[in-house]
Amino acid sequence: MARDSVDSHEIVIVPEAEIAGLVDANASFEAVEAIFAAMARRDAYNFPVIREAIGHAEALYGFKSGFDRAGLALGLKSGGYWPGNMERGLTNHQSTVVLFDADTGRPKALVGGNLLTALRTAAASAVSIKHLARKDSRVLGMLGAGHQSAFQMRAAAAQRDFEKVVGWNYHPEMLPRLADTAAELGLPFEAVSLEELGAQSDVIITITSSFEPQLMDSFVTAGTHIACMGTDTIGKQEVEPALVARARVFTDEVAQSVTLGEAQHAVGAGLKAEADIVEIGAVINGDDPGRTSEQEVTLFDGTGVGLQDLAVAEKAVSLALERGVATRVPF
Numbered sequence: 052m053a054r055d056s057v058d059s060h061e062i063v064i065v066p067e068a069e070i071a072g073l074v075d076a077n078a079s080f081e082a083v084e085a086i087f088a089a090m091a092r093r094d095a096y097n098f099p100v101i102r103e104a105i106g107h108a109e110a111l112y113g114f115k116s117g118f119d120r121a122g123l124a125l126g127l128k129s130g131g132y133w134p135g136n137m138e139r140g141l142t143n144h145q146s147t148v149v150l151f152d153a154d155t156g157r158p159k160a161l162v163g164g165n166l167l168t169a170l171r172t173a174a175a176s177a178v179s180i181k182h183l184a185r186k187d188s189r190v191l192g193m194l195g196a197g198h199q200s201a202f203q204m205r206a207a208a209a210q211r212d213f214e215k216v217v218g219w220n221y222h223p224e225m226l227p228r229l230a231d232t233a234a235e236l237g238l239p240f241e242a243v244s245l246e247e248l249g250a251q252s253d254v255i256i257t258i259t260s261s262f263e264p265q266l267m268d269s270f271v272t273a274g275t276h277i278a279c280m281g282t283d284t285i286g287k288q289e290v291e292p293a294l295v296a297r298a299r300v301f302t303d304e305v306a307q308s309v310t311l312g313e314a315q316h317a318v319g320a321g322l323k324a325e326a327d328i329v330e331i332g333a334v335i336n337g338d339d340p341g342r343t344s345e346q347e348v349t350l351f352d353g354t355g356v357g358l359q360d361l362a363v364a365e366k367a368v369s370l371a372l373e374r375g376v377a378t379r380v381p382f
């Protein structure tokens with residue numbers, strides 16, 4: 052039995068606690084960039100998302116799944132939000148990835164999905180920055196200071212020579228997370244108003260659970276790239292629809308962008324046509340030019356797809372096997 056493959060009578064388990072030692076921001080970036088490209092080539096596709104209030108423990112439970120015909124990643128991420136978990140010493144957001152052998156349908160691996168979710172979400176906005184932000188971007192604006200924001204900032208910082216981070220948050224008491232993360236990256240941090248954030252930033256990441264627009268069109272200057280990462284549900288909203296209308300809009304998956312992503316509002320109001328929203332994978336594959344001028348505002352609507360989860364989970368499994376640290380269980 053080869054050390055780096057899975058026997059047909061066993062599954063591999065990669066527990067949550069092992070993920071940090073296996074998958075980093077670079078590995079996540081590579082996996083997510085490749086899967087976005089595969090989606091645009093129609094080699095990979097996502098199945099419809101299920102998300103339900105289950106009427107127990109106030110939980111929201113669901114699953115995201117898909118298949119990558121080229122990389123043969125098949126499986127699902129399941130989990131959701133349990134608001135009472137904090138009192139039990141557990142994370143409120145819970146997720147686990149199950150991978151299957153695409154040739155036989157046998158289960159192949161069970162992978163902790165909590166850290167992977169943060170890494171794959173940060174990787175998505177970083178991919179958008181690589182392909183869409185102006186090369187001379189110097190100021191990074193962070194709108195949001197929750198759990199995901201630190202991952203977002205770290206992944207973004209690897210894509211451009213940022214000299215400064217500016218930030219705003221609805222709950223100002225959370226701003227130290229942004230200051231600490233910027234310090235870890237060796238970047239100065241300034242807490243600013245939303246107007247000032249728009250005026251100073253070359254790249255803006257929005258990562259909040261807001262249901263109302265925070266960033267207004269008039270705040271944003273020409274040439275800015277915005278990665279809208281918080282809106283992943285019907286009704287959520289982070290930016291003014293006029294900003295989406297003004298920008299050249301890119302997304303992970305158009306169907307999600309117009310229904311539950313940031314573009315749902317501008318498209319719903321007739322300010323943006325669905326046909327004008329471009330898959331980021333088309334830019335990665337060279338089939339779309341991406342940014343067409345230094346003055347253009349580009350906006351990435353990162354809605355979060357199951358294939359991102361499968362891609363980083365596959366990476367975790369292959370690294371665990373490669374390093375001989377995979378737990379194999381007869382199954």
Ligand code: NAD
Pocket residue numbers: 168172194195196197198199200220221222225258259260261262263265280281282283353354355356
């Ligand atoms: P968190 O609970 O740790 O932080 C929430 C953030 O939203 C904080 O900055 C908070 O101040 C802000 N916020 C809360 N209420 C607000 C309001 N009424 N108006 C404006 N801001 C408000 O959450 P997190 O884990 O950092 O996740 C942030 C968002 O990202 C969530 O909405 C989550 O669903 C979303 N998310 C998206 C993806 C994706 O793939 N696109 C993946 C994971 C999480």
